[in-house]
Amino acid sequence: MTKHLFLAGAMACGLLASPAFAQDKWTVRPEWVRAHESFLASDALQGRGSATRDEAIAAAYVAAQFEGFGLKTAPGMQGYLQPATIVRATLKGASLVSGSINVPQIGVLVGAAEGTGGKSVVFAGTDPAALPAGEVVLASGDPDIMAMYRAAGRKGVKLLVLRQSAKTDAMVKAMGGQPRMPTFLDGAPKEPRTVVAVVPAAQFDALARTPGADVQVRLDVARETSITTNAIGWLPGTDPKAGVILLTAHLDHLGVRSDGVIMHGANDDASGTTAVLELARALAAGKPMKRGVLFVAYGAEEIGGMGSTWFGMHPPVPLADMVANIEFEMIGAQDPKLPAGQMMMTGFERSNLGETLKSHGALVGPDPYPEQHFFERSDNYSLALQGVVAHTISGWAVIPTYHTPQDDLASLDIAFMTRAIQSLVEPIRSLANSADKPEWKPGGRPGSR
Structure with a gap:
């Protein structure tokens, strides 16, 4: 009687009828x-x-x-969810200072969570492979912007300053006037990031006449936090x-x-x-x-x-x-x-x-x-x-x-x-x-x- 009841219950639940519950496969x-x-x-x-x-x-x-x-639940966890806080940075404004040169409003194509700068190097070429290493590179040669940005990142450049041109204006327009700003995990080490700034021609030319000068970009950054969630199960x-x-x-x-x-x-x-x-x-x-x-x-x-x-x-x-x-x-x-x-x-x-x-x-x-x-x-x-x-x-x-x-x-x-x-x-x-x-x-x- 018990055996028949078990079989009937199993069949009613579909356990025996479903190949998914077979033991061999x-x-x-x-x-x-x-x-x-x-x-x-x-x-x-x-x-x-x-x-x-x-x-x-x-x-x-x-x-x-x-x-x-x-x-x-995974070892050491109280539940199945692992939250993390994400910080999104937005740029409110940017300025540049170098000695007596003060540019209160500059364009930024790629920003960072804080300002940056250092000693400047002038580069008049357009070949990204020839980009010099340095803390700050002033690029006057109207280069391929993204190729130059990638080269600057590989060479550890903190700040890439571009001379304003039709090409930089087109890039700003293509980006909707919004710079590419970082998103990062709160509590995680921040990855090095090259800031790309655009300076009007007259001020750029003045900067280029004093190579080796200290150039600093100040970024006014707002931060917004949100939570991302991993789901974790443990067998x-x-x-x-x-x-x-x-x-x-x-x-x-x-x-x-x-x-x-x-x-x-x-x-x-x-x-x-x-x-x-x-x-x-x-x-x-x-x-x-x-x-x-x-x-x-x-x-x-x-x-x-x-x-x-x-x-x-x-x-x-x-x-x-x-x-x-x-x-x-x-x-x-x-x-x-x-x-x-x-x-x-x-x-x-x-x-x-x-x-x-x-x-x-x-x-x-x-x-x-x-x-x-x-x-x-x-x-x-x-x-x-x-x-x-x-x-x-x-x-x-x-x-x-x-x-x-x-x-x-x-x-x-x-x-x-x-x-x-x-x-x-x-x-x-x-x-x-x-x-x-x-x-x-x-x-x-x-x-x-």
Whole structure:
């Protein structure tokens, strides 16, 4: 009688009828994939703008799913959410002083959180490669502005001063009159930043006649704070010494455009977040594994990888214990350059992780766009720089809907996503039960070449 009641109850709940609950093989279901996307990329979440209330709702949804799947809170955390404070700087005004030269109002193309300056060097050329090193460079040669800015950053220039011209006026107009100002994490070390200022021709010429003089730019900066949120779930392993696997994606997108259009971000990166969720569901439902697995959905990736940076500064387990990080980014469509069903892994040739996953059935292969440097352009990179074997898995990385209003639910290939996620379940489970540790190949670790 008891046996019959149990069987009837199990059948009523669908446990025996669903292949997802079979012990020998987990099945990712397309309706689960669509359900996550239908919420994360919905009008209700308004494009999940970085460090907004909508991003926080998305993080709360992911956290609730983690808890529902049976994941634990990560070591040292009281809940499933990891907040961080973001500071956005806005420029109210800028001036320049050098000896008797006082310019009370100057243009700024790229600003900083505070003023800067130093001894000046005059450069009349236009070739960025020839830009001299120095604290302050006065560039009079009407150069390619952005190329010169990048060169100045590489050479540690604090302040790049440009002579006002039609080219600088066009740049100001193209930027809507608003300088590019920094956004940074409160409590994080500030990255060196080159300020780019534009000075009227007469005052610039006066500055150029006194090379070596001290030049200072004063910036009147306002600061606005907001909160970004990471969602973190923890699946403990049976062997605390075996290390931890980190599975990640970013949950934010571009929010609402100034014209009121919602940027839904169904592919970028609700699709990656969905992958993390469904892998969490699959792995939590199986037998305990040797290695622990951390599942993280980062906030504020779109404004500079803020969530992943904060996580890297405050990991719930030491970075030294992380044997691998797999980031999921834009897995919502098939890349026409790749074999049917296959995703790409950025930096595939840098380590043996991709080969290991592929040997166990993962539908992954090399990145067909090496010239795009995707390895360095996703949340995996901040951890790779710290030595963690970290890569990003993507679908069609150069899809035409990227950062457009057309990146919505209708543009997704749910069948491709489902098959792609399915292909990763057993390879990741195998990695979590393995004694082998993924390794960088010679010269593969960032900074080692």
